[in-house]
Amino acid sequence: MKINIVFLLVAVASATSFAQTTAGLKDVYSSKFKFGNILNGSTVNNAAMKTIVLREFNSITPENELKPDATIVASGSTDDNVKVQLNNGAKAILQFCQDNKIPVRGHTLVWHSQTPEWFFRTGFTSSGAVVSAAVMDKRMESYIKNMFALIKSSYPNLNLYAYDVVNEASSESGGPRTAGNGDGKSMWVQVYKDNSFIEKAFTYARKYAPATTKLFYNDYNEYIQAKRDYIANSIVKPLKQKGLLDGMGMQSHLDVRTGSDPYPSPTLYGQAITIYKNLGVEIHVSELDATINDGNESYFTGQATYYKNIMNQILTNGGSAITAVVVWGIQDDQSWRKARKPLLFNASGAKKAAYNELVNLIPQSDWGKPGSNSSSSIVPSSSSSAKPSSSSVAVSSSSKASSSSTAASSSSKASSSSTAASSSSKASSSSTATSPSSSSLANSSSSHTATSSSSSDETLSSSSSEEEDITPILGTGLSIQSSQSITYYSIKGEPLGSAKPQKAGIYIIKQGYSVKKIVVR
Numbered sequence: 215m216k217i218n219i220v221f222l223l224v225a226v227a228s229a230t231s232f233a234q235t236t237a238g239l240k241d242v243y244s245s246k247f248k249f250g251n252i253l254n255g256s257t258v259n260n261a262a263m264k265t266i267v268l269r270e271f272n273s274i275t276p277e278n279e280l281k282p283d284a285t286i287v288a289s290g291s292t293d294d295n296v297k298v299q300l301n302n303g304a305k306a307i308l309q310f311c312q313d314n315k316i317p318v319r320g321h322t323l324v325w326h327s328q329t330p331e332w333f334f335r336t337g338f339t340s341s342g343a344v345v346s347a348a349v350m351d352k353r354m355e356s357y358i359k360n361m362f363a364l365i366k367s368s369y370p371n372l373n374l375y376a377y378d379v380v381n382e383a384s385s386e387s388g389g390p391r392t393a394g395n396g397d398g399k400s401m402w403v404q405v406y407k408d409n410s411f412i413e414k415a416f417t418y419a420r421k422y423a424p425a426t427t428k429l430f431y432n433d434y435n436e437y438i439q440a441k442r443d444y445i446a447n448s449i450v451k452p453l454k455q456k457g458l459l460d461g462m463g464m465q466s467h468l469d470v471r472t473g474s475d476p477y478p479s480p481t482l483y484g485q486a487i488t489i490y491k492n493l494g495v496e497i498h499v500s501e502l503d504a505t506i507n508d509g510n511e512s513y514f515t516g517q518a519t520y521y522k523n524i525m526n527q528i529l530t531n532g533g534s535a536i537t538a539v540v541v542w543g544i545q546d547d548q549s550w551r552k553a554r555k556p557l558l559f560n561a562s563g564a565k566k567a568a569y570n571e572l573v574n575l576i577p578q579s580d581w582g583k584p585g586s587n588s589s590s591s592i593v594p595s596s597s598s599s600a601k602p603s604s605s606s607v608a609v610s611s612s613s614k615a616s617s618s619s620t621a622a623s624s625s626s627k628a629s630s631s632s633t634a635a636s637s638s639s640k641a642s643s644s645s646t647a648t649s650p651s652s653s654s655l656a657n658s659s660s661s662h663t664a665t666s667s668s669s670s671d672e673t674l675s676s677s678s679s680e681e682e683d684i685t686p687i688l689g690t691g692l693s694i695q696s697s698q699s700i701t702y703y704s705i706k707g708e709p710l711g712s713a714k715p716q717k718a719g720i721y722i723i724k725q726g727y728s729v730k731k732i733v734v735r
């Protein structure tokens with residue numbers, strides 16, 4: 215008995231000393247911005263996940279629990295009074311954040327996805343007719359009003375510091391989404407015929423949100439030129455000028471694509487940061503993850519380098535405009551893209567190389583006191599081999615691959631990738647690819663850009679006598695159907711249109727949140 219008590223005292227003493235010296239990401243980056251993550255109805259009830267959150271993060275976004283399909287209730291709703299609820303997951307997350315004084319990013323109010331179609335139909339029923347814009351104005355205003363009121367009344371001490379008012383309203387080529395439901399179409403556009411609902415959403419949000427809640431527009435592929443420029447010039451800039459918007463949420467679902475160049479290149483990503491920053495808005499990196507091509511852990515080193523290079527862009531180009539960086543998931547096995555292990559902790563909760571690279575970027579003299587960003591008790595960290603670097607955070611070039619190695623590595627990846635199983639034989643003849651060097655990513659011209667076009671449905675002109683169907687190269691899951699509109703980008707990230715790429719070269723295809731590199735010969 216005596217021995218047990220002594221052992222216990224030693225253990226407590228040792229844990230206490232760890233607690234005083236071990237910093238989490240929120241502490242390492244405390245002089246820069248909030249460092250956040252997500253919780254969902256499952257992870258919020260998992261002790262190990264809560265331990266990591268309390269140690270590492272000082273911003274939480276509910277992953278799905280505040281989306282329209284989780285909060286709008288058809289029964290009892292009228293055009294003037296839309297019923298809303300918080301499900302058990304939402305309640306657990308918001309309670310946890312209020313109890314531990316963790317600031318919350320609300321996500322999201324107006325979105326084409328995860329929003330019931332009946333919300334746009336008479337009687338709040340699937341069989342109803344699509345309502346008019348005037349009716350939808352009332353429903354949207356009521357929904358936004360009631361959501362903010364419900365959160366405030368349920369969690370009066372919650373620090374709801376930011377909210378994604380509108381999510382993903384831009385098409386891939388810049389402009390409104392196609393009207394309709396499902397497959398990336400938008401019922402908001404169906405009702406309003408254009409993107410005029412965006413300003414209305416921000417007007418209502420400004421009216422009903424707490425004064426301390428910053429209002430964000432949030433989108434993905436936000437670094438690709440045509441989409442980026444539309445978001446910046448047609449959404450963020452005018453709303454900022456009208457005082458309706460505070461910030462831009464750069465989702466940042468990125469792809470390391472080990473074996474070839476990462477996409478986006480850190481340079482392209484940094485250019486987007488600069489463009490949004492120049493509008494005078496805050497920037498949140500709101501949903502950061504960076505996939506590897508498959509689950510092979512030997513790629514974790516390349517992933518770590520990519521995270522470091524992206525963070526360098528955030529630090530140098532973003533500066534004080536960046537007020538939060540939020541990773542979209544705690545452990546790889548919990549990620550919505552878990553097959554490609556995109557996060558900072560592995561399935562056992564251990565820190566990955568990417569985590570350590572992020573710690574190494576900030577000199578320890580800049581770190582905050584562990585726990586200073588949260589009132590919670592800090593749980594000792596298991597292993598922190600990360601040594602702070604004394605070097606500065608200079609931007610490092612990450613796009614060094616030559617054109618020939620780019621093509622070669624692409625083909626070798628293609629042959630081992632399950633999603634491109636059918637592509638290996640075609641993609642392997644790299645010598646025929648007119649591959650622009652990605653090291654000249656910024657400001658250089660290539661034959662690809664000569665035909666670049668952001669207009670949709672335009673057939674690309676071809677300089678190749680060897681036109682062939684791209685479909686076999688795309689492989690499973692990426693085959694083109696004639697009805698499908700897919701936007702193509704050159705390796706430089708420039709939109710080439712949305713037709714079958716008949717021109718030889720290397721192309722990046724972004725389909726939704728996925729990226730694929732293809733070689734056309």
Ligand code: XIL
Binds near residue numbers: 277278434465501727
């Ligand atoms: C994702 C969630 O992580 C998944 O659990 C869900 O099945 C689909 O949505 N952009 C967003 C997020 O704004 O809401 C999405 O979250 C990821 C892409």
